[in-house]
Amino acid sequence: MTAPLLSAERLASLPEAVRPARPRVAGPPGIVHIGLGAFHRAHQAVYTEDAMLAAGDDRWQILGVSPRSSDVVRTLRDQDCYYTVLWRDGTGSTPRVIGSLADAAHLPSEPERVLDAIAAPGTAVVSMTVTEQGYRIEPGTRRLRVDDELRADAAGRVPRTVLGLLVRGLQRRQAAGAGPVALACCDNLPDSGALLRGLVHQFCELLPSAQARPVLEFLEHVGFPSAVVDRIVPATTGEDLAEAAGAIGLADHAAVLAEPFGQWVLTDDFPAGRPPWERAGVRFTADVEPYEQAKLRVLNGTHSALAYLGGLAGYRTIAESVADPALGAFARRLIEEDVLPTLRRPGGVDLAGYADTVLRRFGNPALRHQTAQVAADGSQKIPVRLLGVIRERLAAGQVPRHALLAVAAWLRYTVVAESDTGAAVAVRDRFDAELRAAAGPNLLEHLPEVLAVVDPELAEDTGFRSALRERLSTLTTSGALGAVT
Numbered sequence: 001m002t003a004p005l006l007s008a009e010r011l012a013s014l015p016e017a018v019r020p021a022r023p024r025v026a027g028p029p030g031i032v033h034i035g036l037g038a039f040h041r042a043h044q045a046v047y048t049e050d051a052m053l054a055a056g057d058d059r060w061q062i063l064g065v066s067p068r069s070s071d072v073v074r075t076l077r078d079q080d081c082y083y084t085v086l087w088r089d090g091t092g093s094t095p096r097v098i099g100s101l102a103d104a105a106h107l108p109s110e111p112e113r114v115l116d117a118i119a120a121p122g123t124a125v126v127s128m129t130v131t132e133q134g135y136r137i138e139p140g141t142r143r144l145r146v147d148d149e150l151r152a153d154a155a156g157r158v159p160r161t162v163l164g165l166l167v168r169g170l171q172r173r174q175a176a177g178a179g180p181v182a183l184a185c186c187d188n189l190p191d192s193g194a195l196l197r198g199l200v201h202q203f204c205e206l207l208p209s210a211q212a213r214p215v216l217e218f219l220e221h222v223g224f225p226s227a228v229v230d231r232i233v234p235a236t237t238g239e240d241l242a243e244a245a246g247a248i249g250l251a252d253h254a255a256v257l258a259e260p261f262g263q264w265v266l267t268d269d270f271p272a273g274r275p276p277w278e279r280a281g282v283r284f285t286a287d288v289e290p291y292e293q294a295k296l297r298v299l300n301g302t303h304s305a306l307a308y309l310g311g312l313a314g315y316r317t318i319a320e321s322v323a324d325p326a327l328g329a330f331a332r333r334l335i336e337e338d339v340l341p342t343l344r345r346p347g348g349v350d351l352a353g354y355a356d357t358v359l360r361r362f363g364n365p366a367l368r369h370q371t372a373q374v375a376a377d378g379s380q381k382i383p384v385r386l387l388g389v390i391r392e393r394l395a396a397g398q399v400p401r402h403a404l405l406a407v408a409a410w411l412r413y414t415v416v417a418e419s420d421t422g423a424a425v426a427v428r429d430r431f432d433a434e435l436r437a438a439a440g441p442n443l444l445e446h447l448p449e450v451l452a453v454v455d456p457e458l459a460e461d462t463g464f465r466s467a468l469r470e471r472l473s474t475l476t477t478s479g480a481l482g483a484v485t
């Protein structure tokens with residue numbers, strides 16, 4: 001017999017420790033969030049729920065917008081937007097039903113509703129988790145890569161791109177006289193506030209000039225906080241959904257699983273107000289850079305390294321990769337020898353302790369985080385996670401062998417697309433065709449052209465190229481496990 005579906009009405013049947021501790025209130029959302037993936041549901045939505053609870057402040061319910069998939073919207077609405085987070089710490093799972101996501105909207109079929117919500121006076125924050133590739137950044141320049149989709153949005157069709165939606169929303173907000181707002185990018189991107197501000201400006205350059213001028217003026221009043229977000233949230237599987245249903249006694253098709261660890265650091269640039277997130281453990285600081293570099297380079301850089309090297313070695317999950325003694329030792333050397341020397345210490349944080357925590361978190365077998373998931377979109381991730389480390393170490397006269405091997409593994413994984421046993425690996429990357437075309441029949445011979453796709457400046461550096469070529473040849477002849485030992 002299938003369990004009845006989770007819904008507002010059925011919350012009462014849940015144990016007190018599982019159901020939301022605050023009732024949802026009627027009223028407009030305070031936050032419009034773009035990107036309804038598992039990460040948002042297990043991270044910002046939970047912090048927002050906790051902040052409202054701690055401060056008794058109900059204004060911050062979220063309208064979640066799905067830029068593409070209609071399934072997630074239908075699924076959430078069918079269960080009144082309640083869903084379970086299964087906290088998995090390696091010893092067991094603890095369910096908690098979250099209620100801060102008050103409603104969901106599907107951008108392609110409900111654009112007016114979404115634009116009106118961005119323009120509504122009650123909306124103070126428009127936040128987003130659309131993954132690195134959702135911003136359409138050109139890896140080599142870190143600027144908007146202008147394509148037909150962006151041009152079509154700028155020419156006035158119903159927006160389909162994130163940038164198009166944001167700018168249309170701001171235009172409507174300005175016309176409605178609804179006042180300032182904050183646009184908060186919560187993806188793994190450095191200097192995310194300034195980056196998003198830049199991208200919005202670059203999109204405005206595509207608008208007819210009579211339209212561009214007023215938006216540019218309005219942008220003076222828009223906040224662009226920078227964010228560092230952290231929580232490992234793997235894609236949900238059918239087994240996870242079955243476990244969630246078992247845990248709460250109700251079917252839940254929108255459940256997500258996550259590790260209990262979480263971090264959120266923000267600059268306080270919210271001109272129209274914001275949830276009292278500090279009451280939920282969010283750290284506000286004027287200088288996010290040290291947190292950001294530690295997170296992106298230690299956690300994400302090592303994550304990517306384990307995804308590519310582990311994937312080439314035939315491991316399906318990050319936990320399996322890091323449990324391999326050779327790969328585990330490699331991950332530690334990458335952090336200690338190559339990454340940590342490039343970091344400034346974020347206030348009071350012990351970086352060696354942070355590295356230990358990260359490696360322990362990767363080892364959590366209950367997460368079953370797929371190497372293929374972390375390997376996706378490397379062309380957007382590698383420049384942010386590893387190339388900065390390499391550039392800085394080379395400038396300091398050091399050869400960052402481990403970081404170079406991780407980049408070599410990314411290239412082999414993405415361009416050659418074969419594991420060490422010759423099995424095909426499934427590559428998901430917006431730029432994979434471009435990288436393969438640049439490599440032609442021989443990656444080693446065409447390294448400069450391939451590297452130019454992601455970092456034209458580093459591609460010119462002959463020292464970098466020859467060190468990378470050496471790592472790539474070792475990887476090709478010895479395989480991932482041979483190359484790390």
Ligand code: CS2
Pocket residue numbers: 188229230231232233299300303304373374375381
């Ligand atoms: C991962 C991240 O998929 C990836 O590329 O490195 O999603 C990682 O799990 C999160 O940033 C953890 O905070």
